[in-house]
Amino acid sequence: MKVLHRDVVPNGPGVVKLVPVDSDDLWLVYNLIATGDRVMAVTFRKVLRAKSGGKNSERVAMKLEIEVEAMDYDKEGAVLRIKGKNILQNEYVTIGAFHTLQLQLCRPFVLTKETWDSLALDVLHQASDPGATADLAVVLMQEGLANILLVGRSVTITSSRIEASIPRKHGPAIVGYESALKTFFENVVQAFIKHVDFNVIRCAVIASPGFTKDQFHRHLLLEAERKQVRPIIENKSRIILVQTSSGYKHSLREVLDAPSVMKMIKDTKAAEEVRTFRDFFDMLSNDPARACYGPKHVGIAHERLAVQTLLITDDLFRSSDVKTRQKYEDLVKEVKKAGGIAHIFSSMHVSGEELAQLTGIAAILRIPLPDLDDIEM
């Protein structure tokens, strides 16, 4: 994300001009903008003109500033739609008229906020930080199923999902098995070539239970040689093989946990999230009284100053109710002040998704609190 102009007073009003560069940035913008903020961007609007020969409607490009009322993030399409009322004097659009702005990549926009709280500043800082991208392409497969995922800094996108029915291999059906497997690999190779761009990602991981990954790797290299696909041949060394227990999407956690992959991405947010989540799980299994989840339980734990690590998804910050947002922000601040660590999980990542399913907020405690069990969730 490029920050073209910045004029911000911490905890006060301010204006920034931004240009999102990749889909990660759009996600950050989505987290940044809240209802009540003002966004100005170039947009198109259908305008009715009464001309000779009848009404004519044209799409006119204009600069509009709107006051945000609702937002919609489209992950796959990499577009952020912001709906709100127009507040800028404009010859085509009256003040107070509704409009939906579409923020796209490489298009600048100006964001004006009333209060730039610490979280917003954090996000802004993160956005302008060029390093620390996870940028991993993972092919999670098992016999008959393959998922190609792109793990970004804060977003994990499923590029493609391939399913095939592969018969068993004994007796006369062996030939069928071989050919079905071959067709399946062909499809995966094609998807791989299409979605995996070695200029953007750091490394590619092929993960599967059993030996499917080895078979596929072999096949991939052979195909690359045969069809002379330059990117793959040059980047052979950047392809890692990892063992997982299944080809389903939630096994991505295991991939990120693997030491070989961890080495590559250790300084990134995604890896940190996975580590923290794993710690939480370990604590829950070893000493359940020292881990809790759910807003009520975490709230109680916090009152007793027992929270050591707070895990929270950014979903909760996006609630339109300012008070809830404020409450969670205060929680994060207080935990940090009390000497604990607060991790904000991106809900678009695998571990963030899992945390979101556990109500979105969890905590590892300093001291065991066994009576939490009795309190209703």
Added chain:
Amino acid sequence: MPRKVNYGVDYDDDYDEYDYGYEVEDNEETPPEQETIKRSVWRCAVCTYDNDETMSSCDICGVLRGPLLKNLTYDEKRAGFNSLAANIFYLKSSRVHSIVVGEDEAVKVSSKRLDSSDVSTAKDKHNRLDEITFNMQSSGKSLLSLMPKERNVMVANSSSSRNGGKAHDLASNLKNISFSAESGHSNDTNPGRANSYAQYKPEKWMLPGKTEHSLAQLNLAIVGHVDSGKSTLSGRLLHLLGRISQKDMQKYEKESKLQGKGSFAYAWALDESAEERERGITMTVAVAYFDSKIYHVVVLDSPGHKDFVPNMITGATQADAAILVIDASIGSFEAGMDGTKGQTREHAQLIRSFGVDQLIVAVNKMDVVDYSKDRFDLIILQLGTFLRSCGFKDSSVSWIPLSAAKNQNLVSAPSDFRLSWYHGPNLLDTIDSFQPPPRDFSKPLLMPICDVIKSSSQGQVSACGKLEAGALRSGSKVLVMPSAIIATVRSLERDSQPCTIGRAGDNVAVSLHGVDANHVLAGGVLCHPDFPVAFAKHLELKVLVLDVATPILIGSQLEFHIHHAKESARVARISSLLDSKTGKVAKKAPRCIVAKQSAVVEVTLHEAVCVEEFSKCKALGRVFLRTLGRTVAVGIVTRIVEV
């Protein structure tokens, strides 16, 4: 005619001896007087033959059952109420009877089944297990919804939901019957058809005659830790019993030596793919057949690797009995018994939860330890305690020392003098000593599809699997689920030889006609067109968590295995924690479930699978939850929440 046997309703059959103290779970709602009206046989008044509970008319003479109707197919609880309603409907039965006869080829139909369903609506608030009624009432769906097989319940329920809950409305009954009569003629599947499950009358050819087949079927799964010698043992057995010709054997030996895997010569009889041979492992379950003195045995040789446990599950789900192969050599046995890395434990637990209670523990590779009796005894001691904790009764576990490589104690008494301290039976005799498992001949057809073979040359599709219930023969119509297409059986094959009739318990390859190859998938089910199996995404399960490290929380992502299907699943809700000893609800909505606890949970699957409640069909009601390469929980389907 043999006495038909009843099986218990709850899954406590399989779990009641788990060391976790999980005991027989009585339905807490069962009122005390129902204890006496257990699932039993009823005596025909005319020919005095003892009929199964599910039969509404006598098997031999065809007389309809008398007014005092016992319980329905699944639920004793309704029994008391049934008798009341039965009296009311007895007179009307003949009219209803005729309508139903018209649409169903099953001739002798009990109309009285319908009345009990009416009654059940009144009762349904008492029936926690009566989820179908509950569902019908709550969702108010029409008969066209995909619901499980308890048709009679559906009939009345939808009628009552339409008529505002009036329990004894015969008119509505008739309306429903005519409704189902119409839908019965449509060729495309109307899965919600209201056919009474008990209306299904097996045709004469479906039930086995005494003279027809002298050898009973036995599906034998061979499991154990990786490299314990399972494939070699199976290969040896097949060779000794003449199923592999000498020429084939020599070919295997020569080729395996060429590849540098001379010791795997016998295993190559079962591991046929290039990948398996190259790596020297079994990756998918191999099926082979042989005959012992009493049984026609189907050998299901499973993979032992940790990564291939899902394959082992789909293979061993067909098993009636199992052989657990142990490697006796020093270090290997201990490695197998290891909690996290060894497969001996996991396989034993899985086998037990498949409902297998007869087990042979074959202690293989005895030649490596010089046939030492001490080693054998040590293994018995350690493994024995574990098996007891899984729920295997000591009397149904046999221990046999043998050596597959040296052909000791397999089909004949050991020749090696070092094994002379062993006086028990050899392996083949022990297989013969297994009890024949009960079979569901008289239930409607159910065959989970294990494998699909497409022969593009003839455009044929063959579905392989074990018939769990009912029977098939060429020409019968079957319903292929989940695609819900009706196909006809072109031919049946068992053991690479064509056969005319396949019955419950047989492992057959069914060649189908009238369906596209893409619609027949492994994990699907072949069923009777009138009794479609349900498929759903949202299920309620009663699970027992094995002793693993990770707890199960709400939102946990797991892999869900049921018969031959596997899906990615998420725990939607943990409804209650059950007390392991009494089975009663100990705590509602707990935070998480940890090792050795049992609970009722709701899971949401990624895609719908064909499933039946455990009480209706055991084979389609058993589930396994796995994550991170380990089996975390085993359970049964108690309720299908919604599609």
